[in-house]
Amino acid sequence: MALLEVEGLEAQYGWTKVLHGLAFAVEEGGITTILGANGAGKTTTLRAVCGMVKTAGEVRFDGHRIAGRATEDIVRLGIAHVPEGRGTFMQLTVEENLRLGAYARRGRGTLAGDLRRVVEYFPVLGERRGQIAGSLSGGEQQMLAVARALMLRPRLLLLDEPSLGLAPLVVREIFRIVRAINREERVAVLLVEQNAAMALDLADHAYLLETGRVVMSGPAGDLKKDDAIRRSYLGY
Amino acid sequence: MTGAGVRRAGVLAAVAVACALPLFVSNFRLFQFTQVGIYAIALLGLNVLTGFNGQISLGHGAFYALGAYTTAIMIDKWSVPYGWTIPVAGFLCLVVGFLFGIPALRLEGLYLALATFALALAIPQILKYFEHWTGGSQGIVLSKPKAPFGLKLSPDQWLYFVTLAVLLVLFWLGANLLRGRTGRAIVAIRDNPIAAQAMGVNNALYKSLTFGVSAAYTGVAGALSALAIAFVAPDAFNVFLSITLLVGIVIGGLASITGAVFGALFIQFVPNWAQDISKAAPWAIYGIFLILFMYAMPRGIAGSLRLAWVRLARARAGTGRAG
Amino acid sequence: MDIFVQQVVSGLSTGGIYGSLALALVMIYQATDVVNYAQGEMAMFSTYLAWTMINAGLPYWVAFFATLTVAFVGGLLIERVVIRPVERAPLLTIVIVCIGLLVILNSVAGWIYSYIQKPFPSPFPEKPIQIGNVFFGAHDIGALGVTLVVLLFLYVFFRYTTLGLAMRAAAQNPTSSRLCGIRVGWMLGVGWGLAALVGAVAGMMVAPVVFLDPNMMAGILIYAFASATLGGFTSPLGAVVGGLLVGVIENLVGTYVSFIVTELKLTVALAVILIVLVVKPSGLFGRVAVHRV
Numbered sequence: 001m002a003l004l005e006v007e008g009l010e011a012q013y014g015w016t017k018v019l020h021g022l023a024f025a026v027e028e029g030g031i032t033t034i035l036g037a038n039g040a041g042k043t044t045t046l047r048a049v050c051g052m053v054k055t056a057g058e059v060r061f062d063g064h065r066i067a068g069r070a071t072e073d074i075v076r077l078g079i080a081h082v083p084e085g086r087g088t089f090m091q092l093t094v095e096e097n098l099r100l101g102a103y104a105r106r107g108r109g110t111l112a113g114d115l116r117r118v119v120e121y122f123p124v125l126g127e128r129r130g131q132i133a134g135s136l137s138g139g140e141q142q143m144l145a146v147a148r149a150l151m152l153r154p155r156l157l158l159l160d161e162p163s164l165g166l167a168p169l170v171v172r173e174i175f176r177i178v179r180a181i182n183r184e185e186r187v188a189v190l191l192v193e194q195n196a197a198m199a200l201d202l203a204d205h206a207y208l209l210e211t212g213r214v215v216m217s218g219p220a221g222d223l224k225k226d227d228a229i230r231r232s233y234l235g236y
Numbered sequence: 237m238t239g240a241g242v243r244r245a246g247v248l249a250a251v252a253v254a255c256a257l258p259l260f261v262s263n264f265r266l267f268q269f270t271q272v273g274i275y276a277i278a279l280l281g282l283n284v285l286t287g288f289n290g291q292i293s294l295g296h297g298a299f300y301a302l303g304a305y306t307t308a309i310m311i312d313k314w315s316v317p318y319g320w321t322i323p324v325a326g327f328l329c330l331v332v333g334f335l336f337g338i339p340a341l342r343l344e345g346l347y348l349a350l351a352t353f354a355l356a357l358a359i360p361q362i363l364k365y366f367e368h369w370t371g372g373s374q375g376i377v378l379s380k381p382k383a384p385f386g387l388k389l390s391p392d393q394w395l396y397f398v399t400l401a402v403l404l405v406l407f408w409l410g411a412n413l414l415r416g417r418t419g420r421a422i423v424a425i426r427d428n429p430i431a432a433q434a435m436g437v438n439n440a441l442y443k444s445l446t447f448g449v450s451a452a453y454t455g456v457a458g459a460l461s462a463l464a465i466a467f468v469a470p471d472a473f474n475v476f477l478s479i480t481l482l483v484g485i486v487i488g489g490l491a492s493i494t495g496a497v498f499g500a501l502f503i504q505f506v507p508n509w510a511q512d513i514s515k516a517a518p519w520a521i522y523g524i525f526l527i528l529f530m531y532a533m534p535r536g537i538a539g540s541l542r543l544a545w546v547r548l549a550r551a552r553a554g555t556g557r558a559g
Numbered sequence: 560m561d562i563f564v565q566q567v568v569s570g571l572s573t574g575g576i577y578g579s580l581a582l583a584l585v586m587i588y589q590a591t592d593v594v595n596y597a598q599g600e601m602a603m604f605s606t607y608l609a610w611t612m613i614n615a616g617l618p619y620w621v622a623f624f625a626t627l628t629v630a631f632v633g634g635l636l637i638e639r640v641v642i643r644p645v646e647r648a649p650l651l652t653i654v655i656v657c658i659g660l661l662v663i664l665n666s667v668a669g670w671i672y673s674y675i676q677k678p679f680p681s682p683f684p685e686k687p688i689q690i691g692n693v694f695f696g697a698h699d700i701g702a703l704g705v706t707l708v709v710l711l712f713l714y715v716f717f718r719y720t721t722l723g724l725a726m727r728a729a730a731q732n733p734t735s736s737r738l739c740g741i742r743v744g745w746m747l748g749v750g751w752g753l754a755a756l757v758g759a760v761a762g763m764m765v766a767p768v769v770f771l772d773p774n775m776m777a778g779i780l781i782y783a784f785a786s787a788t789l790g791g792f793t794s795p796l797g798a799v800v801g802g803l804l805v806g807v808i809e810n811l812v813g814t815y816v817s818f819i820v821t822e823l824k825l826t827v828a829l830a831v832i833l834i835v836l837v838v839k840p841s842g843l844f845g846r847v848a849v850h851r852v
Contacts, residue, residue, distance in 0.1 A: 104740030
């Protein structure tokens with residue numbers, strides 16, 4: 001049984017249906033990526049898993065049905081979502097952002113330890129602890145967003161286009177840290193990306209989305225070698 | 237039948253009923269319906285500004301008062317025939333509204349609401365201050381105009397038809413304005429002012445003009461109310477009037493022409509029903525009505541009708557749609 | 560000079576009350592973009608509840624804290640029960656619901672307690688306090704003190720507690736807050752509860768001066784609007800400072816400017832509102848909203 005299992009997932013915004021029956025899975029401790037062009041429905045997929053849009057279909061986390069439940073409750077089960085645009089609390093400090101990440105784990109007395117761990121992965125956040133989050137650079141805000149998600153001690157990390165708007169070097173650094181987190185903390189990752197090359201390097205398993213449907217899936221290595229993918233999404 | 241067809245049929249039916257109304261209601265009831273017509277004109281004015289153009293005004297009672305007092309002063313001091321006072325009131329409010337719209341350009345949402353709210357609060361005091369013109373707290377008493385050409389109509393009936401005629405003309409003008417390019421520009425400014433400007437819409441001009449037109453409509457309504465009630469006094473134009481107008485457009489439906497009529501019916505009759513239900517705390521009943529209405533129809537009566545129509549259309553077309 | 564100091568202190572006292580109500584308005588506005596027009600009536604109703612308790616024989620401070628509790632719970636319930644159904648509705652719809660609430664509270668208070676003014680006790684002694692050569696009303700100083708203590712508690716709560724942080728987060732960014740597991744709906748409820756609590760304090764401090772009647776808070780609400788406008792609707796600190804300033808200005812103008820008759824009582828508030836909106840709409844401490852295209 002996979003950690004996250006999705007079957008027949010449909011989602012709509014108002015009257016417009018965006019996802020037409022998706023099926024995919026994320027294994028315990030694995031890294032799965034969902035690729036696709038703009039408008040394919042990648043972001044909507046992550047939001048559907050978190051209960052942020054109107055959905056139909058089956059979503060099971062660790063065997064429990066989570067489809068239809070409120071976002072706050074889904075998060076408390078151990079799913080951390082780094083949203084598109086990062087969702088940083090711009091007017092609060094870096095440290096306050098991190099503390100909020102651990103909100104769902106209140107009372108488990110590990111705040112100081114969690115902060116230390118997270119700063120180990122992202123030293124720059126330690127330096128900027130007291131700074132207002134809105135004044136951080138794009139790359140730093142992305143790191144803050146991932147760190148905030150980590151504070152939850154999640155079992156599954158949802159990453160929505162972490163490379164968006166960032167310089168390649170910064171992106172590489174963030175992906176390196178994500179791989180480390182996956183290995184050391186045994187956190188499963190569901191990564192949504194437009195940057196297919198980097199995503200396929202990182203992931204074990206990959207799905208290709210086109211206008212709300214899965215059109216291809218398999219081990220990341222296979223997709224990387226596939227001609228059609230190479231031409232359309234990897235550019236060579 | 238198409239949506240437009242249904243709408244046209246509905247309008248014609250409503251106009252027919254309105255014309256026939258004096259035949260089967262009492263004079264007092266007719267007076268109430270005249271007031272509904274007056275409110276409808278005022279509400280259309282406010283709706284153009286707040287619903288269509290997104291500028292929130294909590295002070296439209298001021299223009300209502302300006303229109304009413306213009307009529308009253310012209311008749312009382314200069315014996316102007318009442319018919320002429322209506323367009324004069326409208327034009328005066330157009331100019332004043334436009335001028336008010338210019339500084340209002342700098343104020344967004346909440347701040348515009350605050351400024352207009354402050355204006356509404358000041359109105360009774362300003363009216364009492366200029367005693368020489370306005371008659372101070374005592375106000376000005378007028379006499380109800382009689383039907384011309386020896387028509388066999390009571391003053392109430394005559395005023396009802398005058399109001400109805402003015403309403404039809406103004407609504408027809410308003411509908412044409414709002415359904416054309418101007419209307420689209422006005423709505424574009426509400427939805428995305430930056431994009432509208434980028435497309436070449438002169439935001440400042442349109443916003444000020446909209447303020448002016450909105451004030452003109454409300455001023456005409458005020459003028460008609462002075463004639464219908466035959467009396468103006470400062471305390472009738474306090475902040476509650478402005479709040480009542482706002483309630484009217486939200487209940488009736490923002491950005492809707494028919495909404496103005498629904499809203500007018502609500503603000504005229506529901507307070508009376510509330511009083512019938514409870515003599516001791518009628519406003520509590522009114523408040524409950526307000527809240528329940530908003531739960532049931534968050535987008536107003538017109539909004540809910542529109543939504544129901546869309547749902548009906550989708551249900552009919554639904555079977556043919558792919559995935 | 561003595562009169563000046565007296566009037567300033569007296570002005571600070573009423574200013575504290577304006578500032579408290581303004582703070583309640585700003586708290587809810589920041590979280591929801593809605594101005595709660597019923598804030599004054601909620602405060603008035605809470606004060607009547609206190610009056611009922613005191614009349615039933617409860618000691619003042621017992622009634623005071625009991626009222627704060629009832630006000631908090633009441634505010635929370637109003638948000639969860641009355642406002643929640645229209646949470647996602649257009650802004651003006653929520654405004655109409657607040658107006659409905661205002662009208663209901665006012666009418667019910669009038670029905671239960673009648674419109675006859677009632678005296679409301681002050682917990683502070685009648686005798687004026689003498690500092691140097693100047694005499695200060697004990698109630699003035701006491702009310703100011705109580706107001707400042709309440710505001711200090713709020714400040715500590717929001718700045719230094721986890722719940723306070725979660726509430727600030729929920730007000731600024733509800734979506735991200737949900738992703739942190741924060742129950743945003745309940746945070747709003749607590750916010751309304753605290754606003755109601757602050758309003759109740761304001762009501763109980765002002766009632767001894769203006770006497771208790773259902774329309775008692777109407778004028779004060781308008782001064783609260785003036786205070787929030789002056790301080791900046793986006794700044795809680797601004798609301799309080801704005802309140803203190805408006806209170807002092809009102810008192811000084813009333814004392815030194817002769818043509819402000821009681822009939823033009825509201826004139827100072829309206830003048831403040833209009834002047835601020837013409838000169839700097841965002842107020843002293845408010846942030847100017849920058850729109851990203």
